[in-house]
Amino acid sequence: MPDLRMPTPTEIRDLNQHVGEDVTVTGWVETTRGHGKVAFVVVRDGTGVVQGVFLKKELDAAVWDAHGTLTQEATVALSGVVREEPRAPGGYELGVTGVEVIAPSEEYPIQPKEHGVEFLLDHRHLWLRSSQQRAGLKVRAEISQATHDFFYERDFTRIDTPILTGSIGEHAGTLFETDYFGETAYLAQTGQLYVESACPAFRRVYCFGPTFRAEKSKTRRHLTEFWMVEPEVAFADSDDNMRLQEEYVSYLVERALERCSDELEVLGRDTAALERVKPPFPRISYTEAIERLQAKGSEIEWGQDLGAPDEVLITEDFDLPVFVYNYPKEAKAFYMKENPEDPRTVLCNDLLAPEGYGEIIGGSQREDDLVRLRERIAEEGLPEEAYGWYLDLRRYGSFPHSGFGLGIERTVAWITGRHHIREFIPYPRLMNRLTP
RNA sequence: GCCUCCUUAGCUCAGUCGGUUAGAGCACCUGACUGUUAAUCAGGGUGUCCCAGGUUCGAGUCCUGGAGGAGGCGCCA
Numbered sequence: 001m002p003d004l005r006m007p008t009p010t011e012i013r014d015l016n017q018h019v020g021e022d023v024t025v026t027g028w029v030e031t032t033r034g035h036g037k038v039a040f041v042v043v044r045d046g047t048g049v050v051q052g053v054f055l056k057k058e059l060d061a062a063v064w065d066a067h068g069t070l071t072q073e074a075t076v077a078l079s080g081v082v083r084e085e086p087r088a089p090g091g092y093e094l095g096v097t098g099v100e101v102i103a104p105s106e107e108y109p110i111q112p113k114e115h116g117v118e119f120l121l122d123h124r125h126l127w128l129r130s131s132q133q134r135a136g137l138k139v140r141a142e143i144s145q146a147t148h149d150f151f152y153e154r155d156f157t158r159i160d161t162p163i164l165t166g167s168i169g170e171h172a173g174t175l176f177e178t179d180y181f182g183e184t185a186y187l188a189q190t191g192q193l194y195v196e197s198a199c200p201a202f203r204r205v206y207c208f209g210p211t212f213r214a215e216k217s218k219t220r221r222h223l224t225e226f227w228m229v230e231p232e233v234a235f236a237d238s239d240d241n242m243r244l245q246e247e248y249v250s251y252l253v254e255r256a257l258e259r260c261s262d263e264l265e266v267l268g269r270d271t272a273a274l275e276r277v278k279p280p281f282p283r284i285s286y287t288e289a290i291e292r293l294q295a296k297g298s299e300i301e302w303g304q305d306l307g308a309p310d311e312v313l314i315t316e317d318f319d320l321p322v323f324v325y326n327y328p329k330e331a332k333a334f335y336m337k338e339n340p341e342d343p344r345t346v347l348c349n350d351l352l353a354p355e356g357y358g359e360i361i362g363g364s365q366r367e368d369d370l371v372r373l374r375e376r377i378a379e380e381g382l383p384e385e386a387y388g389w390y391l392d393l394r395r396y397g398s399f400p401h402s403g404f405g406l407g408i409e410r411t412v413a414w415i416t417g418r419h420h421i422r423e424f425i426p427y428p429r430l431m432n433r434l435t436p
Numbered sequence: 437g438c439c440u441c442c443u444u445a446g447c448u449c450a451g452u453c454g455g456u457u458a459g460a461g462c463a464c465c466u467g468a469c470u471g472u473u474a475a476u477c478a479g480g481g482u483g484u485c486c487c488a489g490g491u492u493c494g495a496g497u498c499c500u501g502g503a504g505g506a507g508g509c510g511c512c513a
Contacts, residue, residue: 034472035475042473088473109447113461114449174512213511216437217512227513358513361513362512
């Protein structure tokens with residue numbers, strides 16, 4: 001039974017359909033500006049922002065006086081008549097007739113001014129309310145939804161892989177450990193091995209969940225907890241894999257342009273650079289990348305992995321994301337398939353985002369030969385017993401297959417054109433930040 | 437793990453050559469103002485100068501050690 005004493009709130013995004021009507025919006029006070037006989041109160045309700053106009057001569061003293069008690073982030077129900085007003089942010093405003101303070105707010109720590117990073121991260125639970133943070137997280141949510149839509153439309157089955165695991169992923173040194181009833185458990189650093197196991201059941205699968213890396217990285221591109229999308233496709237080779245990647249990344253960009261134009265504007269993104277993002281993306285082999293770098297004066301030699309400055313040099317020649325494929329096997333993980341045309345390299349690719357955002361995807365064709373896979377595990381000095389069930393996948397009906405991992409926060413940072421990926425996860429976990 | 441820089445009011449910062457009483461803006465409170473857009477104008481007070489030692493007649497300032505933070509590298513998505 002609805003409470004009939006409370007008028008049904010109207011959402012701010014719908015105000016343009018209620019011009020001339022008396023409505024009530026519920027939300028939080030962003031700012032107030034008083035001028036003696038007129039006052040402006042800006043309210044956010046989560047769907048939008050609207051200013052309420054208090055006119056002293058048209059209001060009861062109690063309602064007029066109330067505007068002075070509205071503090072930043074107080075919860076209010078604001079009633080008034082909707083009207084079109086070019087001077088108002090958003091084009092519509094509320095001629096206030098009544099106001100109720102649902103809950104007061106104490107002196108609010110975050111002011112409409114510059115703050116330091118440490119202060120903002122200490123107040124992340126409040127920082128979420130500010131316009132640029134709302135915009136960034138809204139784009140993240142859209143990219144996340146677009147991911148599910150993309151793979152669902154292409155008949156992929158979503159496989160939720162475990163977060164707690166007893167087996168190691170790629171690199172034992174970067175695992176978070178925790179106690180699991182007396183034995184050691186690890187927080188998953190990839191879902192890949194598990195999605196590979198689901199391929200013979202569903203053919204095309206993907207996982208999308210949190211990933212944990214105990215890397216002591218202090219850069220704008222790293223989090224210790226981040227979200228990764230990992231598709232895996234049976235009977236796909238490395239070329240099929242790259243085609244899927246460019247199609248997927250282009251789909252994400254298109255969705256952001258289509259559904260998040262307001263947010264991209266709040267974030268100051270130049271969308272012309274995004275409009276260009278359509279398949280095919282440029283592809284250069286690792287060997288060609290080394291030649292290009294040497295031509296630009298780099299000291300890099302064949303066999304070394306590309307560093308962050310090298311990636312910037314490569315991407316500055318293109319205005320699209322760039323594939324770099326077939327790296328030397330020493331630079332890559334044990335499970336990648338050897339390149340039959342050049343056994344020094346493996347069938348893999350990175351996708352480097354333009355404008356200096358670096359690697360947003362790492363992918364490869366997987367080693368499907370049991371003997372070669374065991375040799376590679378031994379060569380890397382990894383404990384074979386940790387991969388027992390993974391090797392079973394090559395014992396019981398092995399098959400060529402490929403997949404990749406895309407980091408959501410890095411992708412959103414690139415699409416929004418912002419500097420640091422910590423703004424694109426609600427609660428960033430950094431090397432020295434576990435709260436709030 | 438390595439390199440560089442930073443730490444002064446609730447917040448963002450200034451503080452000269454080491455000098456006696458520690459500075460501004462914002463936030464907050466009071467007042468003025470009928471169209472603001474981070475409103476404007478006038479008034480109001482706020483300090484463990486990150487911590488511990490040291491040098492000095494005297495340290496926010498110089499030295500040593502420690503803590504916290506930022507940026508970059510490596511590693512990766």
